[in-house]
Amino acid sequence: MHTGLRITAFAAALAATFGTAYGVGRGVDPLVAESAPAPHDRHGGVSAQPEEAREGGGREGHGATPPGGLQVTENGYTLDLATPRVTAGQRTELRFTVRDGDGEAVTAYQREHGKELHLVLASRDLVTYRHLHPTRAADGTWSTPVDLPRAGGYRVLADFTPAKKNAENLTLGADLAASGRYEPAHLPAPDGTAGVDGYQVELAGSLRPGRESGLKLKVSRDGEPVTDLQPYLGAYGHLVALRSGDLAYLHVHPNGEPGDGTTEPGPEISFTAAAPSGGTYRLFLDFQHRGEVHTAAFTVRAGSAPGTQDFGGHGH
Template sequence: MFASPRPAAHRRALAAAGTAAALALTLTACGSSSDGSSSMPGMDHGSKPSASSSAKASPSMGDMPGMDHMAAGNGLSDNKDGYRLTSKDTTLTADKQAAYRFTVTGPDGKPVTDFAIDQTKRLHFYAIRSDLTGFQHVHPTMAADGTWTADLDTLAPGSWRMFASFTPDRGSGKGTAFVLSRTVSVPGTATKTPLPTATKAAEADGYTVTVKGKPMAGMEHPMTVTITKGGKPVTDLQPYLDTYAHLTAFHQGDTAFAHLHPTTKVNGDNGGPELSFNAELPTSGNWRLFLQFQTGGKLHTAALTLNVG
């Protein structure tokens, strides 16, 4: 205990220093998102990585840099709050590139054409096979009438779920993040790939991704991802989609969707080696995580299974 109270000005200075230190600890790692190719079996990626960028992307919905606004729900419905994902494509051809066309309609039944920018894009699109292989993350193009076209890479036979992640920029849903989905059948002889066992590390293009942390279902929990190459820390992660790493997760059994982002804003082409996340996965069980990051203008995708208690 102190013999006498400190002057008020001194106490205020200490409080301000403590606040700054806490903020610095919160902003300790970065992440960048990306779509593209990977050498790992069972994964296809349809988007091309963007050029390395010091350029700032448009802010999304007033969020803090590097922070993602979380969409409500698990994405397993094609409609929510009057918004609906519609498509005439119920089947797609196996073993070849395919175009999936869809529309987002609003509560008035009309196609939505005004979307807010989120991570530099108006809409993010994901395709995942029912056994959690074949992951693709692409950015479709929209025609003037509100019809979107997602150009997908080769699809293996089986059942696929197509997710659209978006935020309307007008109407009753303005500012609300939605994830809606529909299933598509790819005819042919489907061979189910067993889900790899839960692990803390994965390889991709010579990089090793290690995950530290034990998320609990329905609770926000800190999680750290470390990226190394040849045993050495990687410190040249480049910004992509306004972050240094893009992390998408799908739940085994029902393919429920979750989207996680690092907690720090981007600062040039020197991200890494550690990326901090606030992970919140709603359901217990096994989740397949797909971490996308970019170096030297090339996108890398690492996949691993995480067990959530």
């Protein structure tokens, strides 16, 4: 994925009713952010947005990369999801193919941050998140094992660049249903601190619609700053943001990179990003330490009153 930001917006939520069976049609990656339910609370355009996504701005903010990825097909390429349904709690092989305008499977890609294709899988309620790196067979079929803990609607997002001269990066999306008993969860309230696997991550700065702003994330363990983060996919951290409601997608890489002579291996990882609009977002930070990758998750609101979404002092 390129340094900088790319945003993909998704529409069409899957319907479900509390306490009923979800999506019964038929029938891991270690990067997981499972959020305990809280008590309360580039490409193409967007035809419509849910109410929550319109908070603080209405239209997509000017100056941000326009959202895309609303389509399974874009610029002559199609995401052909061969596994549109799985069963919650059961390990399943997720399989898909990227096809060109002639319907042929794409078998050549540009490598970005060590991978030909990056895959994000997230539940519609943003409680379950996966950042996956599937394996491609010689015939162009991609596959990766998944074990989704909860029934409900999910979004599968494939981010790639074909190995074709002057090809642009594409992000294609498709819906995935996990069958089982569905119980909706509430998005956790905004908080400037997140805990994961014994680590604490502090978020400073704010996500602003339509213009770039700085975000800093500081990693500590047992009250001590972590100063020996390890490179993961060529960076000390990777950040993904998903907009609540339509799952508009934003991916940025940090400012600087390992070995550039100026970027330190922690405790802070800094990013520059712009939200496509106001609204509530869920941020997922992947970082590696002592050989293991961890994912910290935050809820933020872009486009709120000035100063209300600035977390901490070390980011200013």
